[in-house]
Amino acid sequence: xxxxxxxxxxxxxxxxxxxxxxxxxxxxxxxxxxxxxxxxxxxxxxxxxxxxxxxxxxxxxxxxxxxxxxxxxxxxxxxxxxxxxxxxxxxxxxxxxxxxxxxxxxxxxxxxxxxxxxxxxxxxxxxxxxxxxxxxxxxxxxxxxxxxxxxxxxxxxxxxxxxxxxxxxxxxxxxxxxxxxxxxxxxxxxxxxxxxxxxxxxxxxxxxxxxxxxxxxxxxxxxxxxxxxxxxxxxxxxxxxxxxxxxxxxxxxxxxxxxxxxxxxxxxxxxxxxxxxxxxxxxxxxxxxxxxxxxxxxxxxxxxxxxxxxxxxxxxxxxxxxxxxxxxxxxxxxxxxxxxxxxxxxxxxxxxxxxxxxxxxxxxxxxxxxxxxxxxxxxxxxxxxxxxxxxxxxxxxxxxxxxxxxxxxxxxxxxxxxxxxxxxxxxxxxxxxxxxxxxxxxxxxxxxx
Amino acid sequence: xxxxxxxxxxxxxxxxxxxxxxxxxxxxxxxxxxxxxxxxxxxxxxxxxxxxxxxxxxxxxxxxxxxxxxxxxxxxxxxxxxxxxxxxxxxxxxxxxxxxxxxxxxxxxxxxxxxxxxxxxxxxxxxxxxxxxxxxxxxxxxxxxxxxxxxxxxxxxxxxxxxxxxxxxxxxxxxxxxxxxxxxxxxxxxxxxxxxxxxxxxxxxxxxxxxxxxxxxxxxxxxxxxxxxxxxxxxxxxxxxxxxxxxxxxxxxxxxxxxxxxxxx
Ligand SMILES: Nc1ncnc2c1ncn2[C@@H]1O[C@H](COP(=O)(O)OP(=O)(O)O)[C@@H](O)[C@H]1O
Ligand SMILES: [Mg+2]
Numbered sequence: 001x002x003x004x005x006x007x008x009x010x011x012x013x014x015x016x017x018x019x020x021x022x023x024x025x026x027x028x029x030x031x032x033x034x035x036x037x038x039x040x041x042x043x044x045x046x047x048x049x050x051x052x053x054x055x056x057x058x059x060x061x062x063x064x065x066x067x068x069x070x071x072x073x074x075x076x077x078x079x080x081x082x083x084x085x086x087x088x089x090x091x092x093x094x095x096x097x098x099x100x101x102x103x104x105x106x107x108x109x110x111x112x113x114x115x116x117x118x119x120x121x122x123x124x125x126x127x128x129x130x131x132x133x134x135x136x137x138x139x140x141x142x143x144x145x146x147x148x149x150x151x152x153x154x155x156x157x158x159x160x161x162x163x164x165x166x167x168x169x170x171x172x173x174x175x176x177x178x179x180x181x182x183x184x185x186x187x188x189x190x191x192x193x194x195x196x197x198x199x200x201x202x203x204x205x206x207x208x209x210x211x212x213x214x215x216x217x218x219x220x221x222x223x224x225x226x227x228x229x230x231x232x233x234x235x236x237x238x239x240x241x242x243x244x245x246x247x248x249x250x251x252x253x254x255x256x257x258x259x260x261x262x263x264x265x266x267x268x269x270x271x272x273x274x275x276x277x278x279x280x281x282x283x284x285x286x287x288x289x290x291x292x293x294x295x296x297x298x299x300x301x302x303x304x305x306x307x308x309x310x311x312x313x314x315x316x317x318x319x320x321x322x323x324x325x326x327x328x329x330x331x332x333x334x335x336x337x338x339x340x341x342x343x344x345x346x347x348x349x350x351x352x353x354x355x356x357x358x359x360x361x362x363x364x365x366x367x368x369x370x371x372x373x374x375x376x377x378x379x380x381x382x383x384x385x386x387x388x389x390x391x392x393x394x395x396x397x398x399x400x401x402x403x404x405x406x407x408x409x410x411x412x413x414x415x416x417x418x419x420x421x422x423x424x425x426x427x428x429x430x431x432x433x434x435x436x437x438x439x440x441x442x443x444x445x446x447x448x449x
Numbered sequence: 450x451x452x453x454x455x456x457x458x459x460x461x462x463x464x465x466x467x468x469x470x471x472x473x474x475x476x477x478x479x480x481x482x483x484x485x486x487x488x489x490x491x492x493x494x495x496x497x498x499x500x501x502x503x504x505x506x507x508x509x510x511x512x513x514x515x516x517x518x519x520x521x522x523x524x525x526x527x528x529x530x531x532x533x534x535x536x537x538x539x540x541x542x543x544x545x546x547x548x549x550x551x552x553x554x555x556x557x558x559x560x561x562x563x564x565x566x567x568x569x570x571x572x573x574x575x576x577x578x579x580x581x582x583x584x585x586x587x588x589x590x591x592x593x594x595x596x597x598x599x600x601x602x603x604x605x606x607x608x609x610x611x612x613x614x615x616x617x618x619x620x621x622x623x624x625x626x627x628x629x630x631x632x633x634x635x636x637x638x639x640x641x642x643x644x645x646x647x648x649x650x651x652x653x654x655x656x657x658x659x660x661x662x663x664x665x666x667x668x669x670x671x672x673x674x675x676x677x678x679x680x681x682x683x684x685x686x687x688x689x690x691x692x693x694x695x696x697x698x699x700x701x702x703x704x705x706x707x708x709x710x711x712x713x714x
Contacts, residue, residue, distance in 0.1 A: 257520050258520055326557075328553060328555055328557035329557060329559065329560075330518070331515065331518075331551075331553055331557060332553065332557040332558070332559060332620070332623075333559075333569075334515065334518060334546065335513070335515065335546060335550065335551035335552075335553065335624070336546065336547070336550060336551075336569065336570040336573075336623060336624060336626075336627050337543050337544070337545075337546040337547030337550075337570065337573070337574060337627060338543070338569075338570075338573055339543045342573055346569070346573075347559060351560065
C-alpha cells in the first residue's frame with residue numbers, strides 16, 4: 001500500500017446527512033411509486049373479490065331459506081283407502097295425483113279460515129300457491145303411516161316458488177302483475193297467511209339433502225345427489241391418484257436414473273398438467289364409456305377422468321416435495337446402511353409429507369370444481385335418485401356440484417338461479433375447508449432440519 | 450509448526466483393512482481420481498489432505514460405495530475390504546455400508562429424537578433383540594460419541610435441536626451404533642468451533658482403538674494432531690502417502706512440501 005496518494009477530503013456524498021441528495025430523492029420517489037402500484041394492484045384484487053363474494057352471497061343465501069305453509073289436511077279414508085282394508089298395497093295404488101284434491105281442499109279451508117276474501121281470487125290461484133311437491137310429500141307420509149288415514153294431520157308444505165320469491169324479494173307486486181305464473185291476489189293471501197302465522201320462511205336444510213327437482217318445482221330442488229356424487233368422485237380420485245401419483249413420483253425422483261426416457265416422461269407430465277380439462281373428458285368418453293362400457297353419468301367414470309386430470313398435479317408437487325428434502329438426510333441414512341427403500345420410506349417421505357398432502361389437496365380441490373369433462377361423460381343428466389352406498393353406488397347415476405350449478409343456470413325459472421348461487425356457496429365452502437385442511441396439515445407436519 | 454501436538458507414532462505394522470489398487474473415478478468425462486494405490490491399516494487414523502477439489506471426498510466415498518448414488522460417477526480399479534473386492538457384483542452396498550460407517554461434513558442428524566437417531570441403525574440391522582438391549586446400545590454409542598453426559602436427560606428431544614458440535618458427535622454416535630469396522634469421516638470438524646473440534650478430535654483418537662478411521666481434513670494441523678498415516682492428494686492423484694510425521698517433517702515430493710508450507714491450496 002505504498003502507491004496511495006493521500007485522498008483529498010472532498011467526499012462524493014452529500015456533505016450533510018440532513019440534506020437528501022438528488023439520487024436519494026429519485027430513489028425514494030421510485031420506491032414510493034412502486035409501493036403505490038403494489039397497493040393499487042392489491043386494492044383492485046381485494047375489491048374484485050369482495051364484489052364477487054357479495055354477489056354470490058346475496059344471490060345464494062336465499063337458497064338456504066324456504067317458505068312453508070302450515071295447514072291441517074283431512075286424510076279422507078274414502079279417497080286414500082277406497083277399499084277400506086288398510087292394505088299397504090291397496091293404499092299404494094292411489095297415485096300422487098289422487099292426493100292433490102285433499103291439499104286443494106285444505107288450502108281452501110285455510111284461506112277461508114283467515115277470511116281471505118280477495119276480489120278476483122280463483123280456486124286455481126289458491127291451489128297454485130302450494131308446491132306441486134306437496135302431493136308427493138303427503139303420499140309418502142300416508143304410505144309410511146297408514147294408521148293416520150281418516151284423521152286430520154298438521155302438515156308443512158312448501159310454498160310455490162313464486163310465493164317463496166315474494167318473501168325473498170325476488171317477486172314484487174309489480175312483477176307479479178306482469179307474470180302469468182303468479183297474481184297479486186295470491187300475494188295478498190300469502191301476506192294474510194304470514195300475518196296469521198300459517199306461513200313462514202325459515203332455514204331450508206332440505207336444500208343440502210334433497211335431490212334435484214323438475215322445472216315446475218324449483219322450491220323442492222336440492223343438491224343432495226350432487227354433493228354425494230362429488231364426494232364419491234373425490235373418494236375415487238383420492239384412492240387412485242394419491243397412491244399412483246406418489247409411487248410414480250418416488251420412482252422418478254429417487255430410483256430412476258436420469259436419461260432420455262425419464263426426461264421425456266418428465267416433459268410429458270408437465271405438459272399433461274397443462275392440457276385443458278375438456279380433453280380429459282373426451283378421453284374419458286372414448287375410453288371409459290365407449291370402449292370399456294362403464295355406465296354414463298356414473299361417479300366411477302367421473303372419478304377416473306378426474307384422477308387422470310389430478311395425477312400430474314400430484315406428481316409435480318410430490319416431486320417438488322421430495323426434491324426439497326436435503327440430500328444430507330439421504331446420505332445419513334444410506335451411510336449407516338439403510339437400503340434405498342428404507343431411506344425413502346423412513347426419512348424422505350415423512351419429511352416430504354406436508355408438501356405431498358398440500359399438493360394432493362390442491363389437486364382434489366381442482367377436481368372438485370371441474371365441470372367441463374363431466375359434461376362430456378353425461379354427468380349433466382337430471383338425476384332424482386340417490387346413488388347407493390359405495391362401492392355399488394360408484395356405478396349409479398349421479399351429478400356433481402359444479403355440473404349441478406351449470407344445470408340450475410340452464411333452467412328458466414329464476415328460483416333456480418338462486419339455487420345455483422346457493423350450490424356455489426356450498427362448493428366454495430368445501431374448497432375453503434380443503435384449503436384450510438392443507439394449511440393445517442402443512443403446519444402440523446412441518447419440521448425444520 | 451511447533452504448535453503441533455504430535456500423537457505417539459507407532460511405526461509398527463498393523464493388518465491392512467482397506468486397500469485400493471489403480472483406482473480411477475470419473476464424473477461423466479472428468480477424471481476425478483487418477484490411478485490411486487493406497488493401503489489403509491486397521492486401528493489407525495488415516496488422514497486425507499490436499500487442496501480443495503483434489504478428490505479427497507470422492508475417494509473417501511468410494512470406500513463405502515456412496516458414489517453409487519451419483520448417476521454419472523464411475524469407479525474403476527479394485528478396492529478391497531479385508532481382502533474382499535467391494536465392487537464385486539455379489540456385494541450389496543447396503544451390507545458394505547453397515548461395515549464401513551460414514552460421518553459427513555455437515556452434521557446431518559435425522560429430524561427425530563436423539564434416541565431414534567442412534568437407534569435407527571441397530572434397528573434396521575436387527576442388532577438388538579429387545580428394548581433393553583437397544584437402550585444399552587444407544588447409551589454405549591452415545592458414550593463412545595462423548596455426548597452421553599450432555600444428552601442423557603433429553604433422549605427424546607429432537608437431534609436437530611442440539612448445537613453444531615453436539616450434532617456432529619451425535620452423528621458419530623449414530624455411525625458407531627451400527628458397529629462398523631471402518632469409520633469414514635469427511636471433514637467432520639469443518640462446521641465446528643474450536644472447542645467442539647477439540648472434543649471431536651479427542652474422540653477420533655479414542656475410536657482408533659476399535660476402528661480403522663479415515664478422516665478427510667483441509668486442516669494440516671488437524672491431520673498432524675489426530676492421524677498416524679497421511680495421504681496427500683493433488684489434482685486427483687495420490688502424491689504422497691506415509692507416516693504422518695514423515696509427511697509433515699520430511700516430505701519427499703515437492704508438491705507436498707509446497708502444500709504443507711502453504712504455497713498451494
Ligand atoms: N457429484 C459430482 N458430480 C460431478 N463432479 C463432481 C461431483 N463431486 C465432485 N466432483 C468433482 O470431482 C472433483 C473432486 O471433488 P471432491 O472429491 O469433492 O474434492 P475435495 O473433497 O477434495 O474437495 C472436483 O473437481 C469436483 O468438481
Ligand atoms: Mg470434500
